[in-house]
């Protein structure tokens with residue numbers, strides 16, 4: 327069997343890795359990546375953070391597997407015994423809720439605990455005692471990860487997954503898929519920018535924010551949108567201890583990064599969030615308009631924040647429910663989707679890659695049941711909503 331994987335970011339690399347690990351030499355895996363520098367990929371431009379705090383148990387379980395692969399990277403991803411540096415920094419997420427957000431936080435907490443996550447709810451007094459630098463007057467409840475969370479270097483992570491896939495026999499092709507040829511309802515070949523035509527038995531769409539464009543090459547809709555997110559790197563002259571990744575009810579988030587901080591803002595319901603805004607133009611106005619006021623409100627010491635740098639990357643948003651699409655395209659049984667992670671795909675790449683490989687090779691899930699992510703739900707409009715979206 328021959329499988330062409332379109333896209334060699336963290337997700338495409340993980341799919342390739344697990345196809346070879348599960349299928350062995352009987353499965354020829356060819357990853358086509360348009361830009362081997364990964365310079366515009368979401369994997370390289372992400373905030374690289376890993377959490378256990380989701381509203382759906384399966385997302386918690388996917389993150390727990392991702393965390394396992396990260397923290398045991400030498401064992402999972404090592405090649406010839408060499409260490410695998412992915413820049414892992416253990417940390418924690420702190421989700422803060424005002425009075426209106428308490429029921430959601432409590433519901434999510436119950437789901438997370440049941441799924442094995444090590445999380446604790448803190449009322450205002452406990453929160454203020456634990457984080458004296460935090461302004462807590464308008465926080466009714468917060469959820470703190472106690473272990474199993476942190477951050478890593480997204481590009482190093484994608485490259486480590488790719489290196490292991492290669493060591494297992496997957497091949498990489500530096501080229502762009504410019505055409506997909508459908509015959510009698512099945513994909514039969516991919517045309518590359520170089521002019522080469524790759525015939526295969528199965529094709530995996532792992533093109534991240536460009537998943538919709540790849541689907542369009544075959545006339546097969548993939549409802550994933552490239553939504554720009556700007557990340558600011560900041561310093562603060564007022565000394566502060568390292569902070570967890572604070573998710574504020576204002577839509578802002580921030581965390582320690584080295585001796586400074588990174589942070590950003592995500593549009594909420596009712597905020598404009600257009601597709602395909604240029605990546606080389608981070609939305610610098612967001613700092614003054616959104617981030618700084620919210621951060622200075624939450625941490626008074628941040629009144630003195632200074633921006634050092636900013637960058638932008640694309641979230642690959644699946645607007646129906648902000649959950650991934652994992653499985654065969656509803657209109658084409660050998661066009662496999664691994665898309666739409668909506669801002670949490672770096673940590674879910676191993677579980678998604680493993681699950682897609684199982685489904686493609688055996689027709690079912692063998693480890694974690696990912697059937698809730700079936701792309702069939704796009705046809706029926708039956709949303710599988712993830713509420714803990716950042």
Ligand SMILES: Cc1cc2nc3c(=O)[nH]c(=O)nc-3n(C[C@H](O)[C@H](O)[C@H](O)COP(=O)(O)OP(=O)(O)OC[C@H]3O[C@@H](n4cnc5c(N)ncnc54)[C@H](O)[C@@H]3O)c2cc1C
Pocket residue numbers: 332333334335336337338339358359360361364366367368369370371372373374375376480501502503504532533534535536540555556557638639640641642664665667668669670671672673674
């Ligand atoms: C600012 C920001 C912060 C984020 N923070 C986090 C976080 O904290 N934690 C987390 O888990 N996730 C986070 N994410 C999301 C995460 O980065 C993505 O979910 C994940 O990287 C998606 O990986 P991917 O491999 O699907 O896509 P990508 O990494 O974008 O890879 C897709 C690849 O496909 C290639 N490609 C596209 N079209 C073609 C074609 N026609 N032919 C050949 N190749 C093609 C591209 O060149 C690209 O390299 C964040 C994302 C952003 C932008």
